[in-house]
Amino acid sequence: xxxxxxxxxxxxxxxxxxxxxxxxxxxxxxxxxxxxxxxxxxxxxxxxxxxxxxxxxxxxxxxxxxxxxxxxxxxxxxxxxxxxxxxxxxxxxxxxxxxxxxxxxxxxxxxxxxxxxxxxxxxxxxxxxxxxxxxxxxxxxxx
Numbered sequence: 001x002x003x004x005x006x007x008x009x010x011x012x013x014x015x016x017x018x019x020x021x022x023x024x025x026x027x028x029x030x031x032x033x034x035x036x037x038x039x040x041x042x043x044x045x046x047x048x049x050x051x052x053x054x055x056x057x058x059x060x061x062x063x064x065x066x067x068x069x070x071x072x073x074x075x076x077x078x079x080x081x082x083x084x085x086x087x088x089x090x091x092x093x094x095x096x097x098x099x100x101x102x103x104x105x106x107x108x109x110x111x112x113x114x115x116x117x118x119x120x121x122x123x124x125x126x127x128x129x130x131x132x133x134x135x136x137x138x139x140x141x142x143x
Contacts, residue, residue: 055080061122102140
């Protein structure tokens with residue numbers, strides 16, 4: 001891989017209950033375990049950050065392939081859900097992802113083709129492929 005950009009961040013404190021800051025200072029967040037995991041919920045958590053990153057990255061990949069195909073991506077959007085759970089063998093924890101895509105200006109066939117191409121281009125999709133379950137749903141297309 002030829003590196004085009006490197007992001008750097010430092011997490012400190014108690015891991016999920018601490019802070020995270022990027023080297024350039026553009027992102028600085030308090031971290032807190034969610035209430036569902038026994039935490040205070042008074043900060044963000046790694047799964048929320050991953051969801052935001054995956055949604056933005058996939059949407060960017062979708063916009064790229066849409067421009068290449070001259071598709072109308074007006075009002076397109078990507079929502080991501082990241083699920084955290086115990087692994088079946090009890091040896092640790094894992095994550096799974098869901099992406100929900102809205103492409104209201106294109107027909108279903110075009111939407112499916114664009115989403116498939118974006119899934120091949122997106123760095124997050126490439127990083128997770130074969131490692132976690134990623135469920136992709138197209139929720140909105142042109143009639």
